[in-house]
Amino acid sequence: MTQLTLDAALDRVEANNLTWIEWARGHAQTISLTHGSVTSDDIREACDRYGLQPDSPHAYGAIFKCAGWCVVGREPSRYKSNNARWICRWRWTGPV
Numbered sequence: 001m002t003q004l005t006l007d008a009a010l011d012r013v014e015a016n017n018l019t020w021i022e023w024a025r026g027h028a029q030t031i032s033l034t035h036g037s038v039t040s041d042d043i044r045e046a047c048d049r050y051g052l053q054p055d056s057p058h059a060y061g062a063i064f065k066c067a068g069w070c071v072v073g074r075e076p077s078r079y080k081s082n083n084a085r086w087i088c089r090w091r092w093t094g095p096v
Contacts (some may be wrong), residue, residue, distance in 0.1 A: 014065065032091055041079060
């Protein structure tokens with residue numbers, strides 16, 4: 001998949017999950033500011049805890065698509081269903 005196609009796909013996922021994306025981004029910013037960084041696994045755990053699931057599992061990929069996020073590392077996902085796929089660890093560097 002080309003980057004242009006991936007960006008278009010994430011734009012579509014974001015548009016179809018806007019309320020959830022806004023909540024997830026806010027929660028991710030809070031975690032990052034409190035603990036220094038955050039992963040999509042952290043957000044997935046919060047979603048499981050609060051019963052807030054996106055319409056598409058691809059929505060997790062759109063959380064960190066906006067400006068203000070900086071990759072600070074990579075690590076294997078803690079979720080067995082991800083087969084130890086490497087995910088990014090992010091830090092919020094945007095306005096507070």
